[in-house]
Amino acid sequence: MNNTTKNPQEQPDLLVVKNLTKHFPVRSGLLQRVTAWVQAVDKVSFAVRRGETLGMVGESGCGKTTVGRSILRLIEPTSGEVSFEGRNVLTMSNKELKPLRRDMQIIFQDPYASLNPRMPIGESVMEGLQIHKIGAPKERWEIAINMLKKVGLEEYHARRYPHEFSGGQRQRIGIARALALNPKFIVCDEPVSALDVSIQSQVLNILKDLQKEFGLTYLFIAHNLSVVEHISDRVAVMYLGKMVELTDRESLYREPLHPYTQALLSAIPKPHPGVARDRTILKGDVPSPLNPPKGCRFHTRCPIAVEKCAVDEPEFKEIRPGHWAACWLAE
Amino acid sequence: MAVAELKSESLSTIKEEHWFTIIGRRFLRHKLAVVGMIMVFIFLLMAIFATVIAPYDPYKQGLAPSYSNPSPEHLLGTDELGRDVFSRLLYAARISLFVTVLVNFTAETIGVIMGAISGYFGKWVDSLIQRVVEFLLTLPTLPLLLFFSAILRGTTIPGLPDEWSKAIIISFVLIAFGWLGSTRLVRGMVLSLREQDFVQAARALGASDWKIITRHMIPNSLAPVIVNLTLGLGGVIVLEAALSFLGFGITPPVPTWGNMLQNVQERMWQQPWLAFYPGLCIFLTSLSFNYIGDGLRDALDPRLKL
Numbered sequence: 001m002n003n004t005t006k007n008p009q010e011q012p013d014l015l016v017v018k019n020l021t022k023h024f025p026v027r028s029g030l031l032q033r034v035t036a037w038v039q040a041v042d043k044v045s046f047a048v049r050r051g052e053t054l055g056m057v058g059e060s061g062c063g064k065t066t067v068g069r070s071i072l073r074l075i076e077p078t079s080g081e082v083s084f085e086g087r088n089v090l091t092m093s094n095k096e097l098k099p100l101r102r103d104m105q106i107i108f109q110d111p112y113a114s115l116n117p118r119m120p121i122g123e124s125v126m127e128g129l130q131i132h133k134i135g136a137p138k139e140r141w142e143i144a145i146n147m148l149k150k151v152g153l154e155e156y157h158a159r160r161y162p163h164e165f166s167g168g169q170r171q172r173i174g175i176a177r178a179l180a181l182n183p184k185f186i187v188c189d190e191p192v193s194a195l196d197v198s199i200q201s202q203v204l205n206i207l208k209d210l211q212k213e214f215g216l217t218y219l220f221i222a223h224n225l226s227v228v229e230h231i232s233d234r235v236a237v238m239y240l241g242k243m244v245e246l247t248d249r250e251s252l253y254r255e256p257l258h259p260y261t262q263a264l265l266s267a268i269p270k271p272h273p274g275v276a277r278d279r280t281i282l283k284g285d286v287p288s289p290l291n292p293p294k295g296c297r298f299h300t301r302c303p304i305a306v307e308k309c310a311v312d313e314p315e316f317k318e319i320r321p322g323h324w325a326a327c328w329l330a331e
Numbered sequence: 332m333a334v335a336e337l338k339s340e341s342l343s344t345i346k347e348e349h350w351f352t353i354i355g356r357r358f359l360r361h362k363l364a365v366v367g368m369i370m371v372f373i374f375l376l377m378a379i380f381a382t383v384i385a386p387y388d389p390y391k392q393g394l395a396p397s398y399s400n401p402s403p404e405h406l407l408g409t410d411e412l413g414r415d416v417f418s419r420l421l422y423a424a425r426i427s428l429f430v431t432v433l434v435n436f437t438a439e440t441i442g443v444i445m446g447a448i449s450g451y452f453g454k455w456v457d458s459l460i461q462r463v464v465e466f467l468l469t470l471p472t473l474p475l476l477l478f479f480s481a482i483l484r485g486t487t488i489p490g491l492p493d494e495w496s497k498a499i500i501i502s503f504v505l506i507a508f509g510w511l512g513s514t515r516l517v518r519g520m521v522l523s524l525r526e527q528d529f530v531q532a533a534r535a536l537g538a539s540d541w542k543i544i545t546r547h548m549i550p551n552s553l554a555p556v557i558v559n560l561t562l563g564l565g566g567v568i569v570l571e572a573a574l575s576f577l578g579f580g581i582t583p584p585v586p587t588w589g590n591m592l593q594n595v596q597e598r599m600w601q602q603p604w605l606a607f608y609p610g611l612c613i614f615l616t617s618l619s620f621n622y623i624g625d626g627l628r629d630a631l632d633p634r635l636k637l
Contacts, residue, residue, distance in 0.1 A: 069531070072535050074531050074534055074535060097537075098537045101535060101536060101537035102537070104535075105535060105536075106531070106532065106535045108528040108531070108532065109528075110528055113527050113528040113529065114528035114529050114532055115529050115532075116529045116533075116546075116547055116550075116551070117551065117633070117634060118550045118551055118631075118632075118633060119546070119550075124529075127533065127536055127538070127546075128536040128537070131536055131537050131538050131539075131542065132537060161633040161634070163633070163634045174532070177532065177536075181536065
């Protein structure tokens with residue numbers, strides 16, 4: 001996790017996030033004064049290694065998407081540091097950021113909202129090339145069509161409009177758009193959760209193939225643990241704006257350290273109904289991020305919480321080599 | 332295999348058409364819009380060739396007794412000063428069409444730009460623009476227009492005939508109050524578009540604010556603007572008429588459809604055609620513009636199958 005300044009090409013970590021925090025102001029009253037803060041993401045730290053897929057799971061509203069978008073500065077984080085190949089993204093001006101946009105892209109969750117309805121999809125895919133003035137106008141169209149072919153669409157599709165495609169096709173168009181700039185890193189913001197199961201696997205396989213072909217690094221945000229298990233090398237678990245556990249896929253699914261992860265894993269449906277299950281059922285709801293619990297944010301629902309958990313916040317630390325967790329009781 | 336090859340070939344060699352011809356073809360499928368287009372075209376021809384078509388000088392008085400009935404010499408009769416109504420109607424088309432087109436297109440353009448800026452940038456820019464708009468909206472339009480017209484009444488634009496310089500000045504006054512509605516319309520659209528993923532995607536690609544506004548925001552918020560525009564085209568003719576009637580717009584003897592309509596108020600029951608024909612012109616133009624707007628809006632929406 002700690003990187004000294006070596007040649008950026010040799011660093012194993014492509015992206016390092018340190019203490020990333022995003023608090024959204026809540027305004028109310030006549031003068032729209034800030035009356036409260038939603039602590040969407042609070043001091044999240046992790047690193048993404050070159051060429052890996054880091055899965056990020058957590059339930060709705062836990063801040064996964066905010067993390068993904070903050071990394072790309074689609075949301076301006078409140079504080080923290082995001083360094084991509086050793087350069088801090090958050091302190092860059094828009095001008096400095098522009099060339100970096102070629103290296104970092106995003107794929108969105110909702111295939112129906114992620115394409116401009118009034119633009120032929122070929123143009124959507126070509127847009128990044130135009131912005132960065134890559135190639136001559138004629139070549140750009142060729143590149144766009146090549147990208148569409150890479151995601152299984154045909155040349156004649158390029159002049160059609162988004163409404164003429166199915167959800168899965170649109171999602172693949174979104175992937176082609178992200179890929180057109182030949183990025184190194186892609187934030188996949190729940191790219192399959194809006195799709196049918198059969199289409200999900202299709203899109204996941206395309207993502208995997210493209211990763212191999214282009215040497216891509218993914219931050220794969222999802223709330224479906226099976227999907228994450230299928231695609232990730234390492235998995236990070238978030239709860240209420242905090243990262244609670246981060247480790248490689250095998251350790252996470254075999255021996256989760258954090259009680260929240262344990263509860264999540266026990267909720268995955270098993271294909272054989274007869275198999276005895278040891279379910280950890282959490283009580284109550286996720287507390288509001290407006291006023292998160294003191295101490296460990298999970299202590300209100302934790303089945304094994306002790307007194308200390310309600311007072312002091314556990315540090316997110318490496319409990320075993322390569323296995324981070326934020327729990328007082330984990331060892 | 333051969334069949335598949337053939338199919339993919341025929342699909343890939345679909346003739347590339349210019350965007351404009353596609354829109355044009357879609358527009359032509361809207362029958363009423365085409366009729367509207369023809370009507371507006373006829374009115375434009377009438378206005379442009381007024382000097383050729385008009386049988387009499389529109390300012391010449393005493394051509395026949397005042398308020399004479401329509402006859403072969405005077406197709407639509409004469410007005411209170413014995414001027415030929417048909418000739419005046421043709422000349423009036425020039426100013427009325429000029430003012431309404433100038434005012435509406437300029438005002439809507441300003442409105443689209445201001446609305447997009449307001450909605451997109453938000454924060455103090457939005458507050459500033461919206462407070463200005465709200466302030467202007469709370470002012471009663473007509474007295475304000477009168478006020479401005481009164482101030483500007485004496486001014487003329489050098490090098491232009493008096494009636495045209497008046498027309499341009501009144502257009503500016505109308506533009507100053509005409510951009511408010513479309514600003515709010517576009518702002519609302521942009522506010523909802525701003526958070527959409529395709530806009531976020533453009534930002535992630537590195538698109539500049541200007542590019543996002545022009546390529547993503549404006550094309551997607553144009554539909555209500557077109558409707559607003561076509562409604563306004565009729566409205567401005569009437570507004571100009573009201574100003575003219577109160578002596579602040581384009582004043583007689585220069586004819587506009589508006590002031591012709593107002594001039595015959597007292598004689599409406601005796602010589603109804605005097606009111607009927609200018610009214611018909613206003614009605615037909617605004618109706619035609621409306622249908623054109625309808626057709627245009629549909630033609631520009633790729634989601635509609637036409």
